[in-house]
Amino acid sequence: MILDPCAIEVHNDRLRGKHRRAFDFVSHEISHIEDILEKLQKFQIAIPSWALGTGGTRFGRFSGAGEPATLEQKIEDVGLLHALNRSSDAISLHIPWDIPKDANRLKQFASGLGIHFDAMNSNTFQDQQGQQHSYKFGSLHHVDPAVRQQAIDHNIEVIRYGEELGSKCLSVWLADGSSFPGQLNFRQAFQHTLSSLQEIYRHLPADWKLFVEYKAFEPYFYSTTIGDWGQSLLLANKLGPKAFTLVDLGHHLPNANIEQIVSLLLMEGKLGGFHFNDSKYGDDDLTAGCMKPYQLFLIFSELIDGMDEKGIAHDSGLGWMIDASHNLKDPLVDLLQSVEAIKIAYAQALLIDRKSLREAQNQNDVVAAQEILQQAFRTDVRPLLAEARLRTGAALDPISLFRTLGIREKLVEERGRNSVATGL
Numbered sequence: 001m002i003l004d005p006c007a008i009e010v011h012n013d014r015l016r017g018k019h020r021r022a023f024d025f026v027s028h029e030i031s032h033i034e035d036i037l038e039k040l041q042k043f044q045i046a047i048p049s050w051a052l053g054t055g056g057t058r059f060g061r062f063s064g065a066g067e068p069a070t071l072e073q074k075i076e077d078v079g080l081l082h083a084l085n086r087s088s089d090a091i092s093l094h095i096p097w098d099i100p101k102d103a104n105r106l107k108q109f110a111s112g113l114g115i116h117f118d119a120m121n122s123n124t125f126q127d128q129q130g131q132q133h134s135y136k137f138g139s140l141h142h143v144d145p146a147v148r149q150q151a152i153d154h155n156i157e158v159i160r161y162g163e164e165l166g167s168k169c170l171s172v173w174l175a176d177g178s179s180f181p182g183q184l185n186f187r188q189a190f191q192h193t194l195s196s197l198q199e200i201y202r203h204l205p206a207d208w209k210l211f212v213e214y215k216a217f218e219p220y221f222y223s224t225t226i227g228d229w230g231q232s233l234l235l236a237n238k239l240g241p242k243a244f245t246l247v248d249l250g251h252h253l254p255n256a257n258i259e260q261i262v263s264l265l266l267m268e269g270k271l272g273g274f275h276f277n278d279s280k281y282g283d284d285d286l287t288a289g290c291m292k293p294y295q296l297f298l299i300f301s302e303l304i305d306g307m308d309e310k311g312i313a314h315d316s317g318l319g320w321m322i323d324a325s326h327n328l329k330d331p332l333v334d335l336l337q338s339v340e341a342i343k344i345a346y347a348q349a350l351l352i353d354r355k356s357l358r359e360a361q362n363q364n365d366v367v368a369a370q371e372i373l374q375q376a377f378r379t380d381v382r383p384l385l386a387e388a389r390l391r392t393g394a395a396l397d398p399i400s401l402f403r404t405l406g407i408r409e410k411l412v413e414e415r416g417r418n419s420v421a422t423g424l
């Protein structure tokens, strides 16, 4: 299904008056409003292919109707999101869930919808049919060189697929770990992971990046071989200039100060990108900003400060991606909510009075520093996001338009009630 641009115009015409009043109210208080609007228009967040179907929990999966059953349909779904908000112009594929059969045709199809291919993800956390060696006891860290080689070969294959599609990044997340003390020799597991990643790195094209994602727990519960940003950074530093750490917000131990982690990784030039989601307990993969919007804002505050200091472009310097997998809501609506929450945090962080904050910090004026941050956080920036959407031809209210147009109902009609996406 392709969205008719007239539908967006009709919708925007209906909401324009109300929007204008709300926008005028907030915007004349903001001196650099045009700069913020321009940044908001450029800011794009990639969509993972596995978020387009209903995600399961470890106890079951309740598939939604009209899920995308093919890679084309997944791209089509991202095209719909992008038409609605003009903020999601890329899709991130996971191999082998999304093997491209005809890369050229897919590339053309995607670019017709304004979509390109973001980071490619390898999968050595599940055994696939016909696979020679099992990943039950890990992949790149495995004690058996034959298993490591199989996992290395898979990653090289993923790079090849990515090259055909025009991707520029390989993202590696390993489930490798242990569930019982004594199961693993930590140093050996780390060394094996390093040498396996070095082999993969040797096959990385010159203009590609390698993202090393860390996660403290799950699926194993005693140790994870790339368990935190220290281990990831150690690997990225040893690998070389094309390797970076990837931060997934749900992959930390409870109460970790993620904004501080981000700020130091940026300082070291080793922050590659983000997997946005939110959580209350663990890797809950909930809608971005639904639990801890202040944390998301503080993360963006550090990001902007660090990127501006280093002259890194906000829109293209780092990899921005959602990594959520919803099992209750319509996945497309959930993604619209996530994109909105991420951009709200970004816009609020753009409002921070940096000069005054530095002064307050240098004078140890704790109260002033807190007031400056909270002043920005408590500003309702939603009209700014709506204005940025209006200027790019997107919908003023994407979720209500999704519902009034009956987009899911139309997808069910097209794809059938029992159409199920591959993925988690």
Ligand code: LRH
Binding pocket: 050, 121, 173, 213, 215, 248, 275, 283, 323, 424
């Ligand atoms: C692991 C993870 C990683 C995977 C994705 C499916 O928890 O965050 O990024 O590739 O989920």
Ligand code: MN
Binding pocket: 173, 213, 248, 275, 323
């Ligand atoms: Mn992730």
Ligand code: MN
Binding pocket: 248, 250, 251, 283, 323
């Ligand atoms: Mn995760």
